[in-house]
Amino acid sequence: SRRKIREALELANQKLSEVFPLLFEGGRAELYFTDSDDPLQAGLDLKVKLPGKPVRHLSMLSGGEKALCALAVLFAFYLVKPGPFCILDEVDAPLDEANTLRFNELLKRLKEHSQVILVTHNPRVMEIADALFGVTMEEKGVSKVVSVKLT
Amino acid sequence: SRRKIREALELANQKLSEVFPLLFEGGRAELYFTDSDDPLQAGLDLKVKLPGKPVRHLSMLSGGEKALCALAVLFAFYLVKPGPFCILDEVDAPLDEANTLRFNELLKRLKEHSQVILVTHNPRVMEIADALFGVTMEEKGVSKVVSVKLT
Amino acid sequence: MRIKRLEIYGFKSFPYRVSLPFPPGISAIVGPNGSGKSNIMDALRWVLGEQSLKRLRVRSAEDLLFAGDHGRSPGFAEVRLVLENDGGVPEEFRELPEIVVARRLYRSGESEYLINNRTCRLKDIHYLFLDTGVNPRGYGLIDQGEVGKFLERSPQERRFFLEELA
Amino acid sequence: MRIKRLEIYGFKSFPYRVSLPFPPGISAIVGPNGSGKSNIMDALRWVLGEQSLKRLRVRSAEDLLFAGDHGRSPGFAEVRLVLENDGGVPEEFRELPEIVVARRLYRSGESEYLINNRTCRLKDIHYLFLDTGVNPRGYGLIDQGEVGKFLERSPQERRFFLEELA
Numbered sequence: 001s002r003r004k005i006r007e008a009l010e011l012a013n014q015k016l017s018e019v020f021p022l023l024f025e026g027g028r029a030e031l032y033f034t035d036s037d038d039p040l041q042a043g044l045d046l047k048v049k050l051p052g053k054p055v056r057h058l059s060m061l062s063g064g065e066k067a068l069c070a071l072a073v074l075f076a077f078y079l080v081k082p083g084p085f086c087i088l089d090e091v092d093a094p095l096d097e098a099n100t101l102r103f104n105e106l107l108k109r110l111k112e113h114s115q116v117i118l119v120t121h122n123p124r125v126m127e128i129a130d131a132l133f134g135v136t137m138e139e140k141g142v143s144k145v146v147s148v149k150l151t
Numbered sequence: 152s153r154r155k156i157r158e159a160l161e162l163a164n165q166k167l168s169e170v171f172p173l174l175f176e177g178g179r180a181e182l183y184f185t186d187s188d189d190p191l192q193a194g195l196d197l198k199v200k201l202p203g204k205p206v207r208h209l210s211m212l213s214g215g216e217k218a219l220c221a222l223a224v225l226f227a228f229y230l231v232k233p234g235p236f237c238i239l240d241e242v243d244a245p246l247d248e249a250n251t252l253r254f255n256e257l258l259k260r261l262k263e264h265s266q267v268i269l270v271t272h273n274p275r276v277m278e279i280a281d282a283l284f285g286v287t288m289e290e291k292g293v294s295k296v297v298s299v300k301l302t
Numbered sequence: 303m304r305i306k307r308l309e310i311y312g313f314k315s316f317p318y319r320v321s322l323p324f325p326p327g328i329s330a331i332v333g334p335n336g337s338g339k340s341n342i343m344d345a346l347r348w349v350l351g352e353q354s355l356k357r358l359r360v361r362s363a364e365d366l367l368f369a370g371d372h373g374r375s376p377g378f379a380e381v382r383l384v385l386e387n388d389g390g391v392p393e394e395f396r397e398l399p400e401i402v403v404a405r406r407l408y409r410s411g412e413s414e415y416l417i418n419n420r421t422c423r424l425k426d427i428h429y430l431f432l433d434t435g436v437n438p439r440g441y442g443l444i445d446q447g448e449v450g451k452f453l454e455r456s457p458q459e460r461r462f463f464l465e466e467l468a
Numbered sequence: 469m470r471i472k473r474l475e476i477y478g479f480k481s482f483p484y485r486v487s488l489p490f491p492p493g494i495s496a497i498v499g500p501n502g503s504g505k506s507n508i509m510d511a512l513r514w515v516l517g518e519q520s521l522k523r524l525r526v527r528s529a530e531d532l533l534f535a536g537d538h539g540r541s542p543g544f545a546e547v548r549l550v551l552e553n554d555g556g557v558p559e560e561f562r563e564l565p566e567i568v569v570a571r572r573l574y575r576s577g578e579s580e581y582l583i584n585n586r587t588c589r590l591k592d593i594h595y596l597f598l599d600t601g602v603n604p605r606g607y608g609l610i611d612q613g614e615v616g617k618f619l620e621r622s623p624q625e626r627r628f629f630l631e632e633l634a
């Protein structure tokens with residue numbers, strides 16, 4: 001129903017205004033309807049403002065900035081309606097050192113609501129995990145798993 | 152002309168059989184024509200064999216394996232007809248530690264033929280560079296470059 | 303609801319039974335390229351009812367069965383998801399402390415879903431997860447290489463996520 | 469032929485003139501997310517004659533001009549590529565030790581190409597590079613995020629690279 005979708009957008013934007021500055025110091029982002037005035041037909045677009053930078057459209061963002069924006073939106077959705085678990089496959093690959101630490105802060109907040117399972121190559125991200133699962137192929141073509149509880 | 156294209160494929164496969172085992176211990180790869188018998192119409196496909204693993208089609212490969220295969224093919228083309236320079240933007244992002252070191256070996260061979268300019272976040276790759284160019288944005292929105300000659 | 307354990311047997315690169323006991327909080331899956339990390343993510347998507355072969359990175363269902371050169375070739379693929387039940391599920395499951403969802407695929411091509419070791423239909427799995435927010439296509443599961451693509455998708459595709467919220 | 473220096477002024481996030489003296493061998497460009505590394509790659513593609521706005525990650529040519537909030541807004545964008553000439557170029561350039569290729573874009577929307585400070589057409593740039601193997605669309609330039617996609621492209625798209633070899 002139209003009312004529900006409008007409300008969902010409202011809530012998502014509220015949470016986004018909380019989360020976005022965590023990832024981009026001083027930045028702002030907003031989700032809005034495009035293509036049509038009817039919430040049941042409209043598409044969903046994102047407007048982003050980064051301090052000192054022109055972002056006329058999303059393709060002007062860098063690889064790392066795009067990943068962070070997507071994570072901020074995902075997380076805002078999560079805060080509106082937390083799912084029981086969140087599963088991420090190497091979403092931190094494009095991030096530099098400083099943004100990896102901000103991503104870690106996001107994960108810590110996420111874990112308050114949901115169980116987080118993620119694949120990563122980044123030692124900085126492994127540091128904040130509660131458990132590590134090492135996947136190996138000692139025998140060619142055969143995967144095995146070794147689990148290490150950390151906390 | 153048909154003869155030239157067939158010859159180019161022949162040469163590319165020769166070089167690929169030299170390069171591929173550098174990146175995948177004991178692996179084999181081959182480029183071949185598909186969609187049509189006429190080299191002027193046909194598409195180009197790749198068959199890959201990795202020890203102990205079933206690779207019935209390229210989408211069964213992992214993220215890192217796909218990146219390495221693409222780099223092997225690119226490098227084989229380079230060995231057939233070296234261009235003066237090769238420009239790579241974060242192609243090493245999906246690679247783990249061991250494959251990054253193999254990638255470095257590839258870069259060292261590439262530099263014998265061509266000038267290599269690459270963007271990377273990986274300290275392991277920076278180690279083998281002859282010069283580093285640090286890009287910063289001390290002033291928001293304004294890029295500056297500091298260059299450091301290493302050798 | 304939370305995941306207590308994921309068990310995989312005969313699925314993709316896992317000919318031996320492996321079990322991953324996920325704690326509450328953050329679990330990190332690590333390992334070399336090609337070792338099987340994303341195959342674990344595929345196993346999770348599959349047991350939650352994923353129907354698209356493309357999303358599972360295969361061309362035919364048969365590619366989900368272990369196919370390595372290794373001697374033992376299990377006769378079927380099975381993924382089991384052991385869940386701790388803390389409410390949000392339909393009436394008939396309320397009293398159970400644990401719920402086990404499983405999916406099997408036989409070499410013959412037949413596949414079946416199970417809840418607590420009793421076969422059921424895919425509809426029953428959807429019904430079970432209806433109010434829990436669990437959805438293999440939802441905003442809670444991001445594939446390798448997808449994170450940058452979210453912004454490159456069309457506004458219509460992105461809208462799908464908002465509908466989930468409503 | 470090899471690149472001696474790349475100079476950028478007023479292009480994307482570079483309001484001040486910057487110069488990158490690339491040595492023979494391997495040069496690594498490093499820096500935080502969003503600092504301007506891929507913009508340098510775009511500058512290289514642009515000066516070599518790239519026509520596609522999508523490949524340059526912009527919607528209109530105007531987006532190539534520096535547009536930050538910063539006070540100085542240069543009147544035009546210019547990228548210069550200083551090349552060491554070791555043969556392979558057409559007759560009229562053979563004797564020169566250095567060749568400078570440049571491209572400019574004015575706020576008015578006009579754009580021009582230059583070889584050794586004399587305006588020329590895009591055709592002249594292509595003619596200059598014809599037998600050197602330099603091609604902004606060739607296998608020698610891989611954009612961010614593209615490396616995994618090479619295998620996902622269709623066989624017809626991949627064939628393009630083979631044609632370059634022939």
Ligand SMILES: Nc1ncnc2c1ncn2[C@@H]1O[C@H](COP(=O)(O)OP(=O)(O)OP(=O)(O)O)[C@@H](O)[C@H]1O
Pocket residue numbers: 141204205206211212213214215216245313314315316333334335336337338339340341342364365366367368369370446
């Ligand atoms: N049905 C199957 N039987 C056996 N092995 C398979 C099957 N399907 C896929 N594989 C193997 O699994 C490997 C890929 O695993 P996966 O994609 O999980 O790697 P990964 O650990 O995520 O690596 P990366 O870090 O590079 O992303 C491939 O090498 C492939 O050969």
Ligand SMILES: Nc1ncnc2c1ncn2[C@@H]1O[C@H](COP(=O)(O)OP(=O)(O)OP(=O)(O)O)[C@@H](O)[C@H]1O
Pocket residue numbers: 053054055060061062063064065094292479480481482499500501502503504505506507508530531532533534535536612
């Ligand atoms: N015309 C322009 N004027 C000013 N700034 C611009 C212009 N076009 C793009 N930018 C800015 O450049 C930044 C992106 O730079 P770039 O893509 O080079 O980053 P990067 O160093 O490659 O980062 P990453 O490591 O995340 O890939 C964006 O933040 C964008 O705002």
Ligand SMILES: [Mg+2]
Pocket residue numbers: 213214215339340341446
């Ligand atoms: Mg993977």
Ligand SMILES: [Mg+2]
Pocket residue numbers: 062063064505506612
């Ligand atoms: Mg970049």
